[in-house]
Structure formats: structure tokens, C-alpha cells
Amino acid sequence: MKLKRIINLFFILLFAISTIVCGKDGFSPKNAYNITKELSSGKYRGRLVGDSGNKLARDYIEDYFKSLNLKPGGDNNNYLQAFDIYVPSVTTSCYFKVYDTNGKLVKEYKYGEDFKEMTYGASISGKVSGQLKTGLRTQANIMITENISTTFENPRGYTNDLELMANGIKAMIVPGDGYLRFRSPYKLQKQYDEGIVKIYASSKILPELRNFSKKDYSFEIKSSTNVLLTKGSNVIGILEGKDRNLPPLILSAHFDHVGFDGDGVIYPGSLDNASGTGFLLECARVFSSLKQPERTIMFVAFDGEEVGLLGSKYFVENPPINLQGAECINFDMVGSPSGLPVSIIYSAKKSEFADEILNIAHSQNIPAKSNINDSSDHDSFCTNGINAVTLIQYDMSKIHTPEDTMDNVAESGFKEVYGLLYAYLSTREVYSSFINPQAPDPGLRYLLPGAGILIITTMATFYILNKCYSRE
Ligand SMILES: [Zn+2]
Incomplete structure (x- = not known):
């Protein structure tokens, strides 16, 4: 009886370990979805810059970066980078x-x-x-x-x-x-x-x-509208690369939205842009769980985008590390269930980078198209001569309305965008194993051995159990 229990325990432990190994490092659309859902919920009050709900969202992102042990990239060795901003508010x-x-x-x-x-x-x-x-x-x-x-x-x-x-x-x-x-x-x-x-x-x-x-x-x-001078805060987490001489890679998304109406109706901003933020945080989790990247990756959640791209503008003008030669992939409205292909939006000030990303997408048979549009945070980078694009699923049907809820977000959308991000990373010196464009999803590198371990241990345990039980 005792032996049986020990064997059972051994089996459960092995099963748990294999499950953890299997599920740990792959990109999880579910996690991106859950973060999006959290940031869309009522307590964040539509995340208008300067509002208490926006500060809660900022704290959530900060805690997330902290839990991943990312290096703080904000002011005074913190994750937050503050800037002044005039915001119209509705108070009474x-x-x-x-x-x-x-x-x-x-x-x-x-x-x-x-x-x-x-x-x-x-x-x-x-x-x-x-x-x-x-x-x-x-x-x-x-x-x-x-x-x-x-x-x-x-x-x-x-x-x-x-x-x-x-x-x-x-x-x-x-x-x-x-x-x-x-x-x-x-x-x-x-x-x-x-x-x-x-x-x-x-x-x-x-x-x-x-x-x-x-x-x-x-x-x-x-x-009741009034323009208030307040503070916005970008949240910056840095995953340091092995080679500090390589220009950094910036992955970003704005976390602010448009707040609420005078009668208290909240604009959840699920697709715009709790979704991009959820996607960004999930990317941060995946990449920080892999071995050290070749080059530094900065994860930046911008504030004040809705007021006029002010967080990204401040970031580019006051970067925590040198941005010479850097590239930025920004995420705005990703995770749409509309089935629309991923759009690569770019600024006329710097368009070659978008061409390159589009070529990468086509070479990997990823449905994508490019559009000229300067209304997201990539524009602040392009204005300063830095290569940047925004990946977006162009579903504008509920933009800036109270109907931009979780009905407007699906895990399948996140998967598509990650596919394109992955294809891009595969062409850059980020992770040595990423260089092969044919490499599977990073999670698969763990999933395959994990599945192997699971099968072998299951077979072995059944064999042992069978022997023991037949003896009793
Ligand atoms: Zn917006």
C-alpha cells in the first residue's frame, strides 16, 4: 500500500513537472487575453491619463514588469517615466x-x-x-x-x-x-x-x-469640461542584452484610453488598447523567460497616446538608453476577432522599415498589408528618425465608444500578431535560436521535449505500477 502511494505521488510529480515545462515559455494568447480583460474592467475607469483608473493600470503594468525582474527604465531607477500633459476632463x-x-x-x-x-x-x-x-x-x-x-x-x-x-x-x-x-x-x-x-x-x-x-x-x-495640467507616466522595463553595442529593440503599446462620460458611462477600451498592452506584457513574460537576448529589448507601455502621442514623444526625446539604430514595433488594437489581416502602419517620414516588415510577412505567408497612418505611437519615433511601425488589426467599428468591450477581442487575433512579430524577430539578432526563420514558436522548443518526458514517464509509471500491483 505504501509503495503504491509513493509510486502514485512520483507519477503526479512527474506529470506536474512535465506540464510546467510544456506550458511555461510559449506565447500564451490566453494570458494576453486575461490581462486585456483585467485592464478593461470597471475599476480602471477607461484609463484616461491623469485619472485614478489610469494610475491603477500603470501600477498593474509596473508590478508585472517587477515580477518578471525586468530592469527599471524610468526616472530615478523606477519603472515610471513622468511627463506633463494637458488633458480635457469631465468632472461634474x-x-x-x-x-x-x-x-x-x-x-x-x-x-x-x-x-x-x-x-x-x-x-x-x-x-x-x-x-x-x-x-x-x-x-x-x-x-x-x-x-x-x-x-x-x-x-x-x-x-x-x-x-x-x-x-x-x-x-x-x-x-x-x-x-x-x-x-x-x-x-x-x-x-x-x-x-x-x-x-x-x-x-x-x-x-x-x-x-x-x-x-x-x-x-x-x-x-463640465476642463483642461487640466497633470502628469502622465510611461512604464518602462528593460531586458538587457549580451551585447550593449547592438542597438536596442523596442516593443511598445499605449495603455491609456479615453475615460468616461459626464454621466459615468465608462469607455473600456478593450481593443484600444488594453489589447496591445496585454499583448506587450505577454511578450515581456515570454522573452524574459528565455535565455538572455543578444540585444537589449525595451518593453514600453505609453501613456497619453489618446491626447496626441505625448508619452511616446516624451520617451523618444528622453530615452533611458541610446536609441541610435533602434527599431520599434508598436502594438495598437491587436487581438481583434474581425479576421482582418494584420496591418503594418507607418509614417511617411520613415517608410522603408514598413516595407521590410511587409516583405518578411509575405515571405512567411502571413497575411498582412501596410497602410500609411501617423495616428499611433510609431509616429513619434519616425519623427525623430527611428525606424518604427505599429501592428494593428484595423477594426474601427467600435473605436472610442462604450461598445469597445471584451466582445471586441479574441485570442486568435493575438496569435496572428505574434506570428508576425516572431517572423520579424527571426530576422534580427535577438536570440541566437531565433535567427533561423523556420524555427518553431519558442514555446515548441520546450513543448516537444516536455511532451517526450510526459510520454516516457507515463509509460514507465504504468509499467512499474503494473508490476507492483500484479505482485500484491
Ligand atoms: Zn484610441
Whole structure:
């Protein structure tokens, strides 16, 4: 009986060891998926730079890098690299009300359905009461505009805003059906002392507004948007290479997203870009579990991307190690279940690198295409003459809406992107065993011997058990 128990224990132990060996080092789409799910959850509040939820996400990534024993690449021997940033924030409630000539409330519009605050240009927080500037009523202080440059974030918009303010405009209604459950904290890094209270309105309510205006009704608009000066933090973990003279390889993804609406509706940003962050952290886990790479690999989670690529810009201008000759592969919106091929997006400022990656993909029969697009963090590198591309699965159907949830992410998408990353790494001096482009997934190098051990031990144990039991 005792012998039987010992043999059983031996068998279980061997089985456990083989399982651990088998599963330890291969790229796990499941792990990438689970991290994505975690960072998409409610407590991270949509990860807007400067917000408490963003700080929680930052801490999560920092702890992950720490657990992998990556070398800190941030300020003062920490993982965090801080930078200043102006971010539009929504802190209190908004409303949009209409009163008749006796001052009686006749209509209160619904936030997120009929209207919503707008953060572009010289948008300010505040309350404006008055009449609508329509037809003959030219002296009113509230206007409906469809002037595009005024309704987007650009220098021309600021100039227009200043002109309107000089003409007595205090609030602006912008028709914007697509913006009532859409967010972008994109902001030119500019501070202003005064501005205009701006809201988007559903086109459905515009005829009614004009009607109310004809009856001399008055309007009251309160918006809660404010631009705050805060701190963003990139999270940087370094896996030091054997040869410090080789230029480093940077793998990156932005972890920030667009936050939440004034009524508390959260934008989880699962595909954009909890997914890229989950993928990055899983890559960090895989590569740090292999033997020391030939060249240094830096894992960087950027903050402030949604505001205007500000984290990556700061990183490139203040790198922890020399970036001369470096290459960056950035991940933004990977893991889409859409079945779209991986897109290699690149900046016109530096396009040869994208051609090279596309050639690698084609030579390995990986479905991929390239697109010119400067709206992700690779652009900050290209602006500074460093080779960089973003790998993306171009599914924009739910971008920056509350519907960008885990339904928008699948393990199969991660696998495809890893296939392309692996093909690229195989052509670079990163791991000596990676140089062979035909080499299997790094996990297979462990999986095959692991499976061998498992089969042999199982057979041996059955043989021994059989002998023992038949003796009893
Ligand atoms: Zn985004």
C-alpha cells in the first residue's frame, strides 16, 4: 500500500513537472487575453491619463514588469517615466434646458442621447443662459454652428473661437450625432484663459431648438469640461542584452484610453488598447523567460497616446538608453476577432522599415498589408528618425465608444500578431535560436521535449505500477 502511494505521488510529480515545462515559455494568447480583460474592467475607469483608473493600470503594468525582474527604465531607477500633459476632463454633470418666456422649464435634454459636452478648441466649463442666434436675432450669445474648423481640435479652431468670443458668443451647439457616445481627449498642448461652452447635439433636436427660438424661449447650457495640467507616466522595463553595442529593440503599446462620460458611462477600451498592452506584457513574460537576448529589448507601455502621442514623444526625446539604430514595433488594437489581416502602419517620414516588415510577412505567408497612418505611437519615433511601425488589426467599428468591450477581442487575433512579430524577430539578432526563420514558436522548443518526458514517464509509471500491483 505504501509503495503504491509513493509510486502514485512520483507519477503526479512527474506529470506536474512535465506540464510546467510544456506550458511555461510559449506565447500564451490566453494570458494576453486575461490581462486585456483585467485592464478593461470597471475599476480602471477607461484609463484616461491623469485619472485614478489610469494610475491603477500603470501600477498593474509596473508590478508585472517587477515580477518578471525586468530592469527599471524610468526616472530615478523606477519603472515610471513622468511627463506633463494637458488633458480635457469631465468632472461634474452637464445639462441643457429650455425655458419659456415666463421662465418655466419646458424641456430638459438627455445627456448622451440628445447632447453632450465637447472638449475640442477653446472649450470651457461653465453655465451659459441666453438666446439662440438664428435669423434676425443676431445679438444672441448661443449659436448653432457647422463650421468644421471650429468643431475640431486644430489651430484654426482656436482662431475661430477667439473671433466668435469677440462677437459675444458664449456657447455653441454643434450638430454631432456620431459624438454623443464617442470620446477623444485629443488636445493640442495649449492653455487658454477664456473660451466657449460647447456641446454636441443630436440632429433630431435641431428643428425643435429652432422652433423654441422662434417663440423667444431661452436656453441654459452647462458643460463640465476642463483642461487640466497633470502628469502622465510611461512604464518602462528593460531586458538587457549580451551585447550593449547592438542597438536596442523596442516593443511598445499605449495603455491609456479615453475615460468616461459626464454621466459615468465608462469607455473600456478593450481593443484600444488594453489589447496591445496585454499583448506587450505577454511578450515581456515570454522573452524574459528565455535565455538572455543578444540585444537589449525595451518593453514600453505609453501613456497619453489618446491626447496626441505625448508619452511616446516624451520617451523618444528622453530615452533611458541610446536609441541610435533602434527599431520599434508598436502594438495598437491587436487581438481583434474581425479576421482582418494584420496591418503594418507607418509614417511617411520613415517608410522603408514598413516595407521590410511587409516583405518578411509575405515571405512567411502571413497575411498582412501596410497602410500609411501617423495616428499611433510609431509616429513619434519616425519623427525623430527611428525606424518604427505599429501592428494593428484595423477594426474601427467600435473605436472610442462604450461598445469597445471584451466582445471586441479574441485570442486568435493575438496569435496572428505574434506570428508576425516572431517572423520579424527571426530576422534580427535577438536570440541566437531565433535567427533561423523556420524555427518553431519558442514555446515548441520546450513543448516537444516536455511532451517526450510526459510520454516516457507515463509509460514507465504504468509499467512499474503494473508490476507492483500484479505482485500484491
Ligand atoms: Zn484610441
